Amino acid sequence: MQRYPMTVAGADALRAELDRLKNVERPRITAAIAEARAHGDLKENAEYHAAREQQSFAEGRIKEIEAKLSNVQIIDITKMTNNGKVIFGATVDIENVETGEVKTYQIVGEDEADIKLGKISSGSPIARGLMGKEEGDTVTITTPSGKVEYEISEVRYI
Template identity: 80%
Template structure:
C-alpha cells in the first residue's frame, strides 16, 4: 500500500465532506428514493432513476474519500523543525529574479492542490524544483513559457 502525503487541513476537509455525505446527503437521497417509489411504476419514473443515480455517485464518493483517508500519511507541518528548508506542507514565497514578481504557494498532496488558492501539488514541476532547497536559494523551474529563475524569499511552517 502506498502512503499518500496529506496536510492536516486536507484531511480535515475530506473528513467534513465524508461526514456531510454520510449524515446529510445519504439520508436525503434515501428519502427521495422512498418518495419516488411511492409514485408507483419504477420503469418510467424519472425521479426514482435520478435519485438512484445520485445515490450511486454519493456512495462512490464515500468509498473514494474513505480510501484516500486510509492511505493518507497526514503530515502536521507545524510540528516539524523550522529549518528554512522547503518540504511537504510548507508555504513558500518565491520571487521571479527577472521581474521581481512574488508568488506564494503551499506544497500539498495531489487531492488538495488548487492553484487558484495557491496550493500546488507536491508532484508539480514548481514543487519538485523547490523541495529540498532553503530560504535564499535560487532555483530554475521549467514552465510552459520556458525556464524561470526564482529566489526562495521565505519558507513558513504553518
C-alpha cells in the same frame, strides 16, 4: 499499499466531507429515491434515475475517502523545526527573478491542491522544483510558457 501524504487541514477537510456525505447526503438521497418510487413506474421515472445516479456517486466518493483516510500519512508542518528547507506542507514565497513578481504557494497533497487558494500538489512541476531547496536558493522551473527562474525568498512552516 500507497500512502497519501496530507496536511492536518487536508485530512480534516476530507473527514468533514465524509461526515457530510454519510449524515446529510446519504439520507437526503435515500428520501429522494423513496419519494420517486412512490410516483410509480420506475422505467420512465427521471427523478428515480437521477437519485440513483446521485446515490452511486455519493457511495463511490465515500469509499474513495475512506480508502484514502485509511492510508493517510498526516504531516503536521507546525510541529517541525523550520530550517529554511522546502518540504511537504511548507508555505513558500518565490520571486520571479526576471519580473520581480512574488507568488506564495503551500505544498500539499493531491486532494488538497487548489491553485486559486495557492495550494499546489506535491507532484506538480513547481512543487517538484522547490522541494529540497532552501530559502535564498534560485531555482529554474519549467512552466507551460517556458523555463522561469525563481528565488525562494521565504519558507514558512505554518
